[in-house]
Amino acid sequence: MLSPTSVKDALQSAAPVAPIQVQGWVRTRRDSKDFSFIELNDGSCLRNLQIIAENWLPNYADVQHLTTGASIIVRGELVASQGKGQNWEVVADKIDIVGGADDTYPLQKKGHTPEFLREIAHLRPRSNLFGCVFRVRSRLAFAIHQFFQERGFIYVHTPIITGSDCEGAGELFRVTTIDAKNPPRTQSGEIDYAKDFFLRPTYLTVSGQLEAEAFASALSKVYTFGPTFRAENSNTSRHSNEFWMIEPEMAFCDLNGNMDLAEEIVKYLIVDLRENCAEELGLFAKFVDKELLARLDFVFERKFRRIPYTEAIELLKKSGEKFEFPVEYGLNLQSEHERWLTEKQKCPVTVFNYPKEIKPFYMRLNDDGKTVTAMDLLVPGIGEIVGGSQREERLEVLEANMRRHKMDPADYKWYLDLRRYGTVPHSGFGLGFERMLMFVTGVSNIRDVIPFARTPGSAEF
RNA sequence: UCCAGCGUAGCUCAGUGGUAGAGCGGUCGGCUGUUAACCGAUUGGUCGUAGGUUCGAAUCCUACCGCUGGAGCCA
Numbered sequence: 001m002l003s004p005t006s007v008k009d010a011l012q013s014a015a016p017v018a019p020i021q022v023q024g025w026v027r028t029r030r031d032s033k034d035f036s037f038i039e040l041n042d043g044s045c046l047r048n049l050q051i052i053a054e055n056w057l058p059n060y061a062d063v064q065h066l067t068t069g070a071s072i073i074v075r076g077e078l079v080a081s082q083g084k085g086q087n088w089e090v091v092a093d094k095i096d097i098v099g100g101a102d103d104t105y106p107l108q109k110k111g112h113t114p115e116f117l118r119e120i121a122h123l124r125p126r127s128n129l130f131g132c133v134f135r136v137r138s139r140l141a142f143a144i145h146q147f148f149q150e151r152g153f154i155y156v157h158t159p160i161i162t163g164s165d166c167e168g169a170g171e172l173f174r175v176t177t178i179d180a181k182n183p184p185r186t187q188s189g190e191i192d193y194a195k196d197f198f199l200r201p202t203y204l205t206v207s208g209q210l211e212a213e214a215f216a217s218a219l220s221k222v223y224t225f226g227p228t229f230r231a232e233n234s235n236t237s238r239h240s241n242e243f244w245m246i247e248p249e250m251a252f253c254d255l256n257g258n259m260d261l262a263e264e265i266v267k268y269l270i271v272d273l274r275e276n277c278a279e280e281l282g283l284f285a286k287f288v289d290k291e292l293l294a295r296l297d298f299v300f301e302r303k304f305r306r307i308p309y310t311e312a313i314e315l316l317k318k319s320g321e322k323f324e325f326p327v328e329y330g331l332n333l334q335s336e337h338e339r340w341l342t343e344k345q346k347c348p349v350t351v352f353n354y355p356k357e358i359k360p361f362y363m364r365l366n367d368d369g370k371t372v373t374a375m376d377l378l379v380p381g382i383g384e385i386v387g388g389s390q391r392e393e394r395l396e397v398l399e400a401n402m403r404r405h406k407m408d409p410a411d412y413k414w415y416l417d418l419r420r421y422g423t424v425p426h427s428g429f430g431l432g433f434e435r436m437l438m439f440v441t442g443v444s445n446i447r448d449v450i451p452f453a454r455t456p457g458s459a460e461f
Numbered sequence: 462u463c464c465a466g467c468g469u470a471g472c473u474c475a476g477u478g479g480u481a482g483a484g485c486g487g488u489c490g491g492c493u494g495u496u497a498a499c500c501g502a503u504u505g506g507u508c509g510u511a512g513g514u515u516c517g518a519a520u521c522c523u524a525c526c527g528c529u530g531g532a533g534c535c536a
Contacts, residue, residue, distance in 0.1 A: 030495050037495050050496075067487085083494045103487050106471065110485065110497055115528065116472070171534090207536095232534055233462055245536060324532085335532075387536065432536030445529095446536095456462095457527090 069101030158208030204229035249428035289442025388429020
C-alpha cells in the first residue's frame with residue numbers, strides 16, 4: 001500500500017519520485033490538446049501541485065469534467081516539470097474521483113472578498129487566504145507554547161466554567177441547567193441559583209488570571225492558553241465573544257519584568273513566523289496589507305517605548321492634535337489617542353502606571369497612592385494587544401481595593417489566601433491571541449482569524 | 462449599544478421614477494505544456510424583507526434584517 005505524500009513534501013522533493021500518491025481538492029483545471037492540467041491543493045501549504053492527466057486515462061472523460069472543489073486521489077510519478085512556474089509535477093497513472101463538486105460550489109478560482117467567504121465559513125479554509133490564516137494560527141499557537149516552555153513556564157489549564165462573577169473584565173455568559181420554562185424560585189420570587197447544577201451561579205470564564213495567580217504562587221512561572229468568553233454586545237472588527245487568550249503569571253516579578261516579557265514575546269512571535277510562515281506572510285503582504293512585512297520588521301527591530309500614563313497624557317496634550325475626546329489625567333486613553341501614540345510616534349509603545357480609578361481591583365497600588373502598576377502594550381494598527389499588571393500582594397491593601405470597587409472580600413476567600421500564606425510580588429498579562437494573529441497577518445477583522453467566529457447575533461456554524 | 466454608509470445574477474459591481482445590465486464564474490464548442498490561459502457562443506434575477514407614495518419604484522418614504530467603517534466596552 002502506497003502511503004500518500006503531502007503536496008508540501010512533493011513540492012520540496014529533491015529528486016523524482018515513482019510511484020507517488022497525492023490527494024486533495026481540485027483548485028482549477030485547464031485542458032491542453034492531449035491532456036489536462038489539474039491544480040491540486042491539500043492545505044499542507046499555499047502552493048498547488050500540478051497534475052498531468054493524459055487522455056489515455058480510462059476515466060479521462062470524467063477527469064475533464066472535474067471542477068473546482070472536487071476531491072481526488074492521484075497515483076503517478078513526480079517528475080521535473082516541463083513548464084515554467086513550478087519545479088515538480090505529477091504525471092498521473094490513475095486518478096480516483098472521490099467526491100465531485102457541482103456548479104453550485106461557491107468558491108471560484110478567482111479572488112473572493114473576505115466578507116463573502118465569511119458567509120461560507122465551512123468552505124473558506126479551502127481558499128488561499130484562509131488556508132494561510134489558519135496555518136499561521138496553528139504555528140502561532142505552537143510558537144507561543146515554545147516561547148514559554150523554553151523559559152521554564154508551566155502550562156496551566158484554568159477552568160472554563162467559573163463561579164466568580166466579578167473579575168473586572170466584562171459581561172459573562174451564564175452556565176446553567178435550570179429549565180428556563182420552570183425555574184426554581186426563592187421566596188422573593190427570584191430564580192434560585194442555589195438549586196442550579198453547581199449549587200451556585202456559574203459562568204463561562206472571562207479570564208484565567210485569578211486561578212493562574214494561585215498556580216504561580218506554587219509553580220513560580222505559569223501560563224494559560226485557552227478560550228475566553230465575554231457577553232459584550234461589541235460590534236467591532238477587534239472583538240469576538242469567544243476568543244483565545246494567553247495569560248502568563250510570574251511569582252517574584254515586578255512590573256518591569258512583566259513589561260520585558262510582554263515585549264520579548266511579541267518580538268519572538270514575529271521572528272518565528274518570519275522564519276516558519278514565509279509563504280503565508282508573502283501572500284498577506286501581496287493581497288491583504290502591502291506594508292505588513294515592513295511593519296513586522298519595524299516592530300522587531302525597534303526598541304519598544306515605555307511611557308508612564310502621566311507622561312502619555314502630557315505628550316497628547318502637547319501634540320497640538322485635535323482629538324475628538326478630551327485628554328485629561330484620570331480619563332481612559334481613547335482609540336484615537338492610542339493610535340496617535342503608536343502611529344505618530346511610529347513605534348510600539350508600552351503605557352504603564354495608570355490612575356487607580358480606571359483599573360481593576362487586583363492591580364498593585366504604587367507608592368504615590370494614586371496610580372497602579374497597570375501596563376498596556378500598544379502596536380500600530382491594532383491598538384492594545386497586551387494588558388497586564390503587577391498584582392497587589394499585600395492583603396490589607398487588596399482588601400481595601402476590593403471595598404473601593406464595591407466587592408465583598410468574603411466572596412474571594414481563596415484569592416485572599418494567596419496573600420495570607422507566603423505572598424510574593426507577582427505579575428502577569430493577557431495577550432489576545434486573535435489580536436496577535438491580526439497583527440502578524442494584516443487581516444483587519446477578527447472574524448477572519450477565527451475558524452468559526454462568535455459575534456453578537458452570529459453563531460451559525 | 463450609538464453614529465455613518467451599503468444590500469441588484471453564483472462572485473465583483475453599474476444602473477437615481479418609464480422594457481434588468483456588464484465583467485468574471487458555470488455550460489457548450491474551438492485552440493493550446495497550460496498556470497487568475499486565450500477565442501466564440503450560451504446560461505443566469507422575488508433588485509435584502511415587509512409595508513407605503515405614485516399611472517408607474519431597483520430608484521422616493523417608513524420599519525426591520527444583514528454587512529462594512531467609526532465609537533464605547535476590552536484582549
